[in-house]
Amino acid sequence: MNTIIFNKELSPGYFHMGISAPELAGKAKPGQFVMISVRDGRYDPILRRPMGIMFIEKWGIEILYQLVGRGTYIISRMGPGDPIDVIGPFGNGFQLRHDRDIWIIAGGCGLAPFFELVKQLSHKMEKGKKITMFLGARTYPDLPALGLLERFGIKPGIATEDGSAGFHGLVTELVENSLSESHGKDGPLLLASGPFGMLRALADLAVRRGLECFVSIDRRMACGFGVCLGCVVPVKQVSEDAQESGESGAGISYKCACTDGPVFNAREIVW
Amino acid sequence: MVDLSVEIAGLRFRNPVWTASGTFGYGLEFSPYLDLNQLGAIVVKGLSLKPSKGNPPPRTVETPAGMLNSIGLQNVGVDAFLKEKLPQLRKFDTHVIANFYGNSFEEYEETAGKLSQAEGISALEMNISCPNVKEGNLPFGRDPKVIEELVGRVRKAVKLPLIVKLSPNTSDIKSAARSAEQGGADALSAINTLIGMSVDVRTKKPRLAKITGGLSGPAIRPVAVRMVWEAASAVKIPVIGIGGIVSAEDALEFMIVGAKAVQIGTANFLDPAASVKIIEGLRDFCEKEQVERVRDLIGAVRV
Incomplete structure (x- = not known):
């Protein structure tokens, strides 16, 4: 059993949780996930919920989650000191490439796994290689934790479907527009996480433009x-x-x- | 010291807690979470003659106190199991029980034959819930006459103890149990999943790609207990109880209505160490209740 260190609502419906789990954290890599029990002592809901690891620290891990149903509601009500049952880390994670331009494309809470990736990569990029980030959401309040990106000196390009912030449209359109200005065949490596439709559009773009693209499937x-x-x-x-x-x-x-x-x-x- | 051992089909098991097919992979996946040597037995994922890639997703959906699945019996196939998985499983001091299925009588016989020649398999568990492709896709397990013929043919093809896993999707589990016994089964296991369905009311689409799927988890436990009780009262051969067991008390419920052992299924997903915790719970219960041998509780139901 693990312990919750903090559980803050960053913006309505979006939560940032720190969990004491030093052993698990010692094994974790960017892009991996954990399985969190949301059982509340009963069996409805019954299954664990997969959650992408947002930050890996010595003392444990941080996650970013959206309140979407009964499972996430149960953990959203928990507070510091409460026990929480977490197992992992699971999955393959992202390959870390210092030698290429990296474009990160995230939709909503799909941003979570990229915090740790950026933390580990941003100081080690080879000369002339850069990390660029594009974030998409339906509306501006669905872009939580933007402030946490500032510490890595990254100013993401933002796209909202309702035009409430940044580019008015889909993040994949923003990515394509940015590409056409500057990139030929020697383009950036695309890393993406978010809704299935967004990933599909991006995969299609990657094929059309001859870019390498890795996606995290939820x-x-x-x-x-x-x-x-x-x-x-x-x-x-x-x-x-x-x-x-x-x-x-x-x-x-x-x-x-x-x-x-x-x-x-x-x-x-x-x- | 409490004696948790049980004997089934001439085999001695150190305790009555086995892991159910399809919820424990090929066993090795769980070695980071528990000591496989502590288990009564490992029942591996259902094997078929050829590898099977399974059904399209979505394959699972959470339901009240349970889940529906339509995995489609995805597995590596009997040959790959014997070559790649079994040699690693053999290193553990635990009974390995190979679950298998076929889409025709011949496939059942051939798969069982291959498994029974391998070293390191203690018994076979036959899944009779799958469709008979040649005979209009009706499940083998629905018709008592078909069960008797199928079990009889497999019985002739193998020397290992043969456990027949009964489907609950029948109106009369007693007839199914008797047919399997007549056919020559050494033991029965019950129950497999109950067919269910779940629909998204907004999209009006079923939540599983294959529309219906098998329900498992605590939600099915009372149905399973009733069916195990009926099956155990209908036959002389041992019955192994399965269905929504998540605690030692749940396991005892099955044993008290007549199960000689139990299998842990969906609970392995909730807590990969569930089966070992249930073994510890059985020991604690017996100590507190001053039960010297857990087998003394088998069939102790007072009706």
Whole structure:
């Protein structure tokens, strides 16, 4: 059992939680996730919730989450000193590249895993290589924790669907506009996390513009460590070792978002 | 010292707590969380003759005190299991029980035959809930006559103890239990998941890609206890109880209505160390209640 250090509401519906978990933190990498029990002593809701790791500290981890249902409601009511059951870290995480321009594209709470990535990368980038960030949301209040980015000297490009801040439109459009001004084939490495539609649009953009793109896939999970096989992502089948069952389509096989991901090469996924 | 051991089909188990097929992978995934040597047995993910890639997502949905799944029996196939997984599992001092299924009588026989020749498998558990592709896709487990024939054919193909896992999706589990016994099963396990469905009221779409799925978790426990009680009263062979067990008391409920052992399923997702905690809980219960042998509680129900 772990202990909550803090649990703050950053903006309506968005929470920032610190959890004492030194052992787990010692093993964690940017882009990995944990499974948090939201059981409240009963069995409804029953399943753990996957949460991306926002920051890794010596004493534990921080997470950023949105209040979306009963599970997140239960943990949103918890406070400092309360016990919380966290297991992990799980998943592959992002590869850290110091030798390339990196463009980070995040939608809403999809921003969470990039804080630690930026923390670990920003001081180590090779000369002339830069981290650029683009954040998208429906409306400005859905962009929590922006202030926390300032300490890394990053001013993200912002897109809102209602035009309440930054570019009026989709973040993927903002990314494409920014690309057309400056980049040819030797473009940046795209790292993205957010809603499925956003990731799909970005994967499409990456293919059109010949860019490398890695996406973190958010899926419902029952276990988080590769046994329930519930969180699968359809990927292009490379070998013929899986049975062609006809109905589920030839050329597709399934990988677990929890153990094979959550970070996938966008070209591998069957969108 | 409490004696937790039980004997089933000529095998001695150090305790009656097994892990249920499909919720414990091939066992090795859990070694960071618990000592596999403490388990009564590991029942591995259902194996088929050829690898199976399973169903399209979404495959799971959370429901009140439970979950629906339509994984589609995704597995590495019997050959890969024997070559890659079993040698690692053999290192543990725990009974390995291989769960398997087929889409035809022949597939059942062939898969069972391959498994029974391998070293390090203590028993086989046969899943009869899958559709019979040749006979109009009706599940094998629905028709008592089909159960008897299928179990009889597999029985002839293998020497290992044969456990038949019964489906609850039948109106008469007693007939199914008797048919499996007639066919030559050494033991029965019950229950598999109950077919359920969940719909998103806004999109009006089912929450699972395959529309329906198997319900598991504490929500099904009373149904499972009733069915295990019925099955255990209908046959002479041992019954292993499965269905929503998350605590030692839940496990005892099944044993008291006649189960000789239990399997832990969905609880493994909630807490990867659940099965070991349940074993500890059984020991504590027996000590407090001054029960010397846990097997003395089997069938102790007062009706």
